[in-house]
Amino acid sequence: MKIEILGMGCANCNKLYQNALEAVKLSGKEVQVTKVEDIQKIMSYGVMSTPALVIDGVVKVAGKVPKVEEIKGWIE
Amino acid sequence: MFKYLADKLVYQLIGIKPETMLGEALDFFFYDTMKVFFLLVVIIFGVAIIRSFFPPERSRKLLGHRREYVGNFLAACLGIVTPFCSCSAVPMFIGFVESGLPLGVTFSFLISSPTVNEVALVMLWGLFGWKIAFIYTATGVILAFFGGIIIGKLKLEHLVEDYVYRIKMGESQAVVPTWKERLGYARDYTKDILRRVWLFVLIGIGLGAWIHGYVPMDFVLKYAGPGNPFAVIVAVLIGIPLYSNAAGTIPIIQALVEKGLPMGTALAFMMSIVAISTPEMIILRKVIKPKLIAIFVGIVTGAIIIIGYLFNAIL
Numbered sequence: 001m002k003i004e005i006l007g008m009g010c011a012n013c014n015k016l017y018q019n020a021l022e023a024v025k026l027s028g029k030e031v032q033v034t035k036v037e038d039i040q041k042i043m044s045y046g047v048m049s050t051p052a053l054v055i056d057g058v059v060k061v062a063g064k065v066p067k068v069e070e071i072k073g074w075i076e
Numbered sequence: 077m078f079k080y081l082a083d084k085l086v087y088q089l090i091g092i093k094p095e096t097m098l099g100e101a102l103d104f105f106f107y108d109t110m111k112v113f114f115l116l117v118v119i120i121f122g123v124a125i126i127r128s129f130f131p132p133e134r135s136r137k138l139l140g141h142r143r144e145y146v147g148n149f150l151a152a153c154l155g156i157v158t159p160f161c162s163c164s165a166v167p168m169f170i171g172f173v174e175s176g177l178p179l180g181v182t183f184s185f186l187i188s189s190p191t192v193n194e195v196a197l198v199m200l201w202g203l204f205g206w207k208i209a210f211i212y213t214a215t216g217v218i219l220a221f222f223g224g225i226i227i228g229k230l231k232l233e234h235l236v237e238d239y240v241y242r243i244k245m246g247e248s249q250a251v252v253p254t255w256k257e258r259l260g261y262a263r264d265y266t267k268d269i270l271r272r273v274w275l276f277v278l279i280g281i282g283l284g285a286w287i288h289g290y291v292p293m294d295f296v297l298k299y300a301g302p303g304n305p306f307a308v309i310v311a312v313l314i315g316i317p318l319y320s321n322a323a324g325t326i327p328i329i330q331a332l333v334e335k336g337l338p339m340g341t342a343l344a345f346m347m348s349i350v351a352i353s354t355p356e357m358i359i360l361r362k363v364i365k366p367k368l369i370a371i372f373v374g375i376v377t378g379a380i381i382i383i384g385y386l387f388n389a390i391l
Binding site for chain 2: 007008010011012013039040042043044045046047048049050051059062063064
């Protein structure tokens, strides 16, 4: 499984990245979390509002910061 | 109801006489604070619910390939309901341009989105009444409409960074939130906004109350009254760098209006605070060239100054 955090480095993007890391730790699964800051790549997901969270290529949320439990739910 | 509570609190519980300056200022402070925080919670929650129906991806679809005029008007209206944060400005701009939307229509959106913002609306409604709040909203839409049309007519497409035109946007299957998610989003959004503005609101209302109680009646009239022909221009130029403090400045403006500041000057001042923000301009620099930013700022500033004089003449 692979989680990507889309965002160009704003405060909310970092918060989402931290939440995602936390969720992965809690789930105890082997998940890779990466930041995507390249605008071309962000747009290729069809997202116009950042931050966004993508799991295995599927946009789960865009334009807000989901809570740790929410992300954990998606991982499981 | 809030008036009754404020009177009771100040004159009976604290025990200050109503005729005193301190009593009047305190009463004013508690009354406005209660009213504004009540409105902040109710209206921002409502706005957030509406916004959950208009994510930018949807606005992009609604605008489609619309041409000028209709497109400018629709973009100005969508700018109000689409959630906007400066960190999304770049992907939003690219998304609109990529969908083939004319540059002028995109700018109508970019002008109305920050100008007609819910915090400014609440403060205006709470402190000036719904009529002024409505006039402000309508003026904001008109400003965005004409601002976008002028930018469109100037044919400035070459001032957009070249790479923007090369980006291809992917398709995303829009996730439709449930009502539970919408309410949760609205609750978080309201909390977030309150956390960010409460201090400014208190400071603003505090200063407003002080002006209300202590500053002499003709003070403002002397400097920024109808007798000073440059007041609107000066007000707008002061307002531009004051970004993000609509919450703190509107109570002060209200107190100044009471002391003789003309309504047009006041409205122009408020608009200049929210419409042009330095952080947003810095972010937009990533997608448009400095010359276009300068033109954008120039047009919006000019339009706001005209609006100020217009309202001074008719209100």
